[in-house]
Amino acid sequence: MSISLYYHPYSRAAGTVWALEEAGVPYDLKVIDIMKGDQKSAELISKNPMGKLPTLVDGDVVVTEASAIALYLADRYASGRLAPALDDPKRGTYLRWSFFAPSVIEPAVMAKGEDWKVKEVSAGWGNYASMLAAAESAIAGKRFVLGDEFSMADVVFGGTLRFMMAFNQIESRPDFKAYVGCLDERPAYQRAEAKNMAMRTELGLK
Numbered sequence: 001m002s003i004s005l006y007y008h009p010y011s012r013a014a015g016t017v018w019a020l021e022e023a024g025v026p027y028d029l030k031v032i033d034i035m036k037g038d039q040k041s042a043e044l045i046s047k048n049p050m051g052k053l054p055t056l057v058d059g060d061v062v063v064t065e066a067s068a069i070a071l072y073l074a075d076r077y078a079s080g081r082l083a084p085a086l087d088d089p090k091r092g093t094y095l096r097w098s099f100f101a102p103s104v105i106e107p108a109v110m111a112k113g114e115d116w117k118v119k120e121v122s123a124g125w126g127n128y129a130s131m132l133a134a135a136e137s138a139i140a141g142k143r144f145v146l147g148d149e150f151s152m153a154d155v156v157f158g159g160t161l162r163f164m165m166a167f168n169q170i171e172s173r174p175d176f177k178a179y180v181g182c183l184d185e186r187p188a189y190q191r192a193e194a195k196n197m198a199m200r201t202e203l204g205l206k
């Protein structure tokens with residue numbers, strides 16, 4: 001069995017490299033030139049009908065959606081290490097903030113940036129201010145989402161905050177900065193960053 005990640009360093013797949021490094025599994029990167037639109041090739045569409053990155057192929061299994069890929073890797077390859085066991089009550093907090101990232105943070109930021117007119121009571125992401133307050137509550141007084149224990153939830157939730165702050169899409173609140181600073185020190189994150197930077201250089205990107 002081998003793991004392939006359909007990848008471009010300017011995509012969410014860059015964060016998936018961090019998830020793979022944390023899981024500690026061997027993998028190869030299949031570079032897809034999103035500048036040329038290669039994500040819409042028949043090969044990728046046959047795996048991911050959205051024609052988007054990241055797309056992970058693990059043997060016969062295809063997993064898409066950056067957060068799902070990260071949680072899959074943790075459950076399959078690092079259960080009890082990066083993911084609480086299925087009957088561990090900590091799993092509630094783990095899943096809660098892992099799902100919060102793509103289903104609340106991302107659309108709330110997009111809605112604000114694009115000035116979407118939506119009914120807050122119907123929009124699952126509520127509004128930007130309540131999203132920020134909730135995100136802050138997830139890590140207030142803690143090192144990680146689960147307290148002192150790092151987990152894949154931090155790759156998903158923290159990776160989303162890091163990305164949003166880097167592009168000034170959310171304000172860099174002190175709690176967010178301290179939390180992401182702590183994540184940046186992880187050897188797996190640093191290995192992933194080195195790979196992403198090396199790939200950018202190889203592809204002639206900034």
Ligand SMILES: N[C@@H](CCC(=O)N[C@@H](CS)C(=O)NCC(=O)O)C(=O)O
Pocket residue numbers: 010011012013034039051052053054064065066067102
């Ligand atoms: N819901 C997906 C979103 C994936 C996504 O939008 N990927 C972008 C790059 S970050 C992409 O592939 N864009 C190219 C396109 O849509 O053609 C996830 O969370 O993985």
